[in-house]
Amino acid sequence: MYRIFVNDKPIILTTEVEKETDFKNFLLKGVDMEQVLNALKKKKISHVRLIHHNKDTILKKFLKKLPNVIAGGGKVYNKDQAILFIYRNDKWDLPKGKAEGKETIENTAIREVEEETGVAGLKINKPLETTYHLFRRNGKLKVKITYWFEMTTEYEGVLLPQENEGITKVEWLNKQASEAALENSYANIKLLI
Incomplete structure (x- = not known):
C-alpha cells in the first residue's frame, strides 16, 4: 500500500476492494485525476483509494499518470538529538528540494539541506521512507517523489534560512518542540518524524 498526499488527505494505492464509507474507490486504470481531487475536497471524504490488481506494479x-518531480531531503539530528526544521508557507517542514542534472539523490538531499538551512558537515546515516504528494505548478498537476535520509551533523554555526525559497525560519527543535511543530506541518512530515 502506498500513500500519495494531497494536502493532508491521502490517495491510497491498494489491491484491496472495500465498501465505501468515508472514502471513495476508483479503479486506477483510466482514472481521471481531476475527479479524484474533487472527491478529496469533500469534507466527508477522508481519503480516496485507487485500486489495481497487481501490488508490484501499482505505484x-x-x-x-502524471509528470514526476524527484526531490531529496533530510531529517537532520545535531549532537543534542534535536531535529532541523524549516518554516515555509506558514508550516513547519523538513529541508528538501529538486534533483539537479545527474547528481545522485544522496547529493541532492545534502545540497538542499545545506542551501535551505546553512548547516554544513552533513553525514547520511540511512535512507528513510520515500514520500509522495501531488501539487500544481503553472496549472499542471504533478507528483513529487521525495527520497528522505536520516542525517547527522556536529554543525553549531548560524542557521541561515534560504529566503528566496520562502523559508523564514530554520530551527533545531527538541522532541517536545518537534511534537508541537508537527501540529502545524504536513501529513508526510508527520510520518517521517
Missing part, C-alpha cells in the same frame, strides 16, 4: 502505474 509504477500511478506514477505514469
Whole structure:
C-alpha cells in the first residue's frame, strides 16, 4: 500500500476492494485525476483509494499518470538529538528540494539541506521512507517523489534560512518542540518524524 498526499488527505494505492464509507474507490486504470481531487475536497471524504490488481506494479502505474518531480531531503539530528526544521508557507517542514542534472539523490538531499538551512558537515546515516504528494505548478498537476535520509551533523554555526525559497525560519527543535511543530506541518512530515 502506498500513500500519495494531497494536502493532508491521502490517495491510497491498494489491491484491496472495500465498501465505501468515508472514502471513495476508483479503479486506477483510466482514472481521471481531476475527479479524484474533487472527491478529496469533500469534507466527508477522508481519503480516496485507487485500486489495481497487481501490488508490484501499482505505484509504477500511478506514477505514469502524471509528470514526476524527484526531490531529496533530510531529517537532520545535531549532537543534542534535536531535529532541523524549516518554516515555509506558514508550516513547519523538513529541508528538501529538486534533483539537479545527474547528481545522485544522496547529493541532492545534502545540497538542499545545506542551501535551505546553512548547516554544513552533513553525514547520511540511512535512507528513510520515500514520500509522495501531488501539487500544481503553472496549472499542471504533478507528483513529487521525495527520497528522505536520516542525517547527522556536529554543525553549531548560524542557521541561515534560504529566503528566496520562502523559508523564514530554520530551527533545531527538541522532541517536545518537534511534537508541537508537527501540529502545524504536513501529513508526510508527520510520518517521517
